[in-house]
Amino acid sequence: MLKIKNLHASVEDKGILRGINLEVNPGEIHAIMGPNGSGKSTLASVIAGKEEYEVTEGEIIFEGEDINELDAEERAHKGVFLSFQYPVEIPGVSVTNFMKTAINETRKAKGLDDMPANEMLKMIREKSELLEIDRKFLSRSLNEGFSGGEKKRNEIFQMAMLEPKLAILDETDSGLDIDALRIVANGVNKLKTKDNAVIVITHYQRLLDYIVPDYVHVLHQGKIVKSGSKELAHELEEKGYDWVKEEVNV
């Protein structure tokens, strides 16, 4: 589904990603871990198409197509979804209206008519129940005044509505209490099928007890320096990242 080959990316001429190779197949869950500043969030943003980052070398192949030249919205239309570490507050746009616009613009890009209003309402009801989101919440301005947990639940609600092929969860666990974490993880697990894939980006192993990865990768100085099974996450939790860094330097 996703093939990243020798990806280099920089922001304002500062190299952040320095040769990433990663392959994600349908049905898989990959975790990307690493210390602060290792390039985890940059990788997520580059896959989603953030313009500030310049890809200087390498390829991002999604479903057989190089998506490097595509705009963020075109990647979204193809089924890429990024759950933001810091969801942006947009005063004056309600959650419902935002979702309606996103879904109908995606349908428009695929040559489909707008989703009928009753179908949309039904979907909103089902998906908000999945994430245990109060209906009143949906008429509020997007992320404005939301707590950390509400913001993250709202991200996964959007994921549920958009049904992406590839979801990248960027530090979705940060700022979540244990109940919110459970709700979010439960949502992600319920949305998981054999046809879609998830990349979980996290600093801590905690989330991976709930969203169990098939593969764990360690990112350090813009490169994947170690890959393994879910056991690797436990090892990192116990020993920290220093031993990985040392191993690399040797």
Next chain:
Amino acid sequence: MELQDKLVSSFMAFEDHLEDASPIHDVRNQAIKLFEQEGFPTKKDEAWKYTSLKSVLKHDYSLFPKQETSIEYKDIKKYLIHDIDSYKIIFVDGKYSSYLSETTHDGIDVCLMSAALAKPKYRLVIENYFNKAATKDSLSSLNTAFSSEGAYIHISKNKLVEKPIQIVHFSTGNEAALMLQPRNLIVVDENSHVQIIERHQSLTNNPVLTNSVTEIFANKRAIVDYYKIQNDNQNASLIDNTFIKQKQESHASVHTFSFGGKLTRNNLNFYQNGERMDSTLKGITIIGDKQHVDHNTLVHHIEPNCESHQDYKGIFGDSATGVFNGKVVVEKEAQKTNAYQSNNNILVSDKATINSKPQLEIFADDVKCSHGCTIGQLDESAMFYMRSRGIPEKEARALLMYAFSNNVLESVKIPEIKQRITKLIANKLGVDIGFDL
């Protein structure tokens, strides 16, 4: 001949052709003298520092179109709020169109200034109110001198006027260039409520200059809601002079939606004579190309325990220029005044300009007054967020701009106007999304 000279010399002929017995004969004569002395304002005048009339005064305007033009309802329907039942006072090239209008004398007077000036039964109202709110500045004086047509609305005591009143001026392009000077008088007596929608629309690309004066009197406990829709074409310019005198416990609001026109200047003045009243001034300006919109507001707090709320939002693209000059005066006696003013702007192009100048003159010591002004760009992180959800750049931009300005719509009481404005915003931003919030 310069426009000023042309106006002054045509005044004689104009005044001759009216009856000497006109109740405003003297007022007109004084007004033309004032205009003759002062002339059109220039950028040397402090209040006109950022707005130059030069480019709109250069045309050879016809002042009194001779030919009457009839237009069909189907051609103008889209410029009306047509999905509501309303009274309509419609003018074509400055002349009243009875065919397109719907007026009334049933308990209230919704009719014409020309009739009110001519008929004895209106004489008392004219003597009491005409030119009693307008200031003696040169442009208002010019309008006063040539006052002959416009809307005359008198709502007597305890009337809730359920149908809004639409005042619409069309120009057909029958003249190579046309200057219009409509004059509206609106008197709302005790306990009455009226809603008015005003629009000026040119139907061709021939230059049009409108210098309009509207005087509104909101008497004790009256409620007046006024909506101005300014979405004219590239060669039409508007100088709107509106004066509102309020008495105790009255509420008056003016919403101005400026989306088009070559040059638009709004001189909006509120005078509060009485206690416990409320004035609301709100506006959304979205312009591009080389359009120019200037909001020049005044709220004069004269007595205690009153409020005023000003909220103007502006979005400027291309080489468009905007001006906001908001003055709030709180007299010494006007204790416990609450006056709020905010002006927020987004510049979406490097060449767009906004000049924003809040002016507070406070002579009382126990008041709450605030003002704030911001000028910014669209939030790029919000743009990426929306685009990553599949909303294309143009639509994302439009949604953000709509979200930026839509709190101004919250106080619009007529849902059909809200819908229409929302549609106009979508058109203006070139997108086909509903914004249905």
